[in-house]
Amino acid sequence: MSTDSPEAVRPRTGPRPGAPPLPASTEPAPTPPTASASAATPPARPAAPKVPTVLDFYPMETAATTRVAAFFDNLRAGRFTTTRCRKDGTLLWPPRVSCPECHGDDLDWVDLPPNGHVYAFSAVLLGAPLGMESEVPFVVGLVDLDGAPLRLFGRIDGGRWETLRIGDAVHVVPVPLDDGRIFYRFVRDLAGSATGATPPA
Numbered sequence: 001m002s003t004d005s006p007e008a009v010r011p012r013t014g015p016r017p018g019a020p021p022l023p024a025s026t027e028p029a030p031t032p033p034t035a036s037a038s039a040a041t042p043p044a045r046p047a048a049p050k051v052p053t054v055l056d057f058y059p060m061e062t063a064a065t066t067r068v069a070a071f072f073d074n075l076r077a078g079r080f081t082t083t084r085c086r087k088d089g090t091l092l093w094p095p096r097v098s099c100p101e102c103h104g105d106d107l108d109w110v111d112l113p114p115n116g117h118v119y120a121f122s123a124v125l126l127g128a129p130l131g132m133e134s135e136v137p138f139v140v141g142l143v144d145l146d147g148a149p150l151r152l153f154g155r156i157d158g159g160r161w162e163t164l165r166i167g168d169a170v171h172v173v174p175v176p177l178d179d180g181r182i183f184y185r186f187v188r189d190l191a192g193s194a195t196g197a198t199p200p201a
């Protein structure tokens, strides 16, 4: 006996039978353009759209907006850091305000190794996220830090993506943004390529 009922495979083109009616739209009706708007001066060029927060890859960084602001302050001072639980020693990434192991909040800021090796990567050739279209092609990937049990995601710069190889050595660099914020990226070590190829500068 089939378990598929006709109801289950029938495409839904409207509300379910018995479903409450959809509320009427509360959107205001669009206002028709007035004649005066286009009479004398051409319309001003619209300002560039502001990137929505949901697509902003760089989070809020100040102490007023996040309890891990020290990560960004340390990065600005040239230190790549994260939090570690004082009670059980758990090294946490990304930096956190409480330990998922013991649920305590007694955490230390500790320095991370600035070097690592590429575990996996992918080149973004098309369909870059909003605001990053001009940077195509670029590479994102996972990096195993040397001497720390952490595998971090990030941009990987330094040479053409075609010459990047799994196992290539990379190091962390702070990347200041135009709006005063800061983030990190990985950059391939020019002399540390697994293939021996020297990527162009």
Ligand SMILES: [Zn+2]
Pocket (backbone or CB within 6 Å): 085, 086, 087, 088, 089, 090, 099, 100, 101, 102, 103, 104
């Ligand atoms: Zn803990």
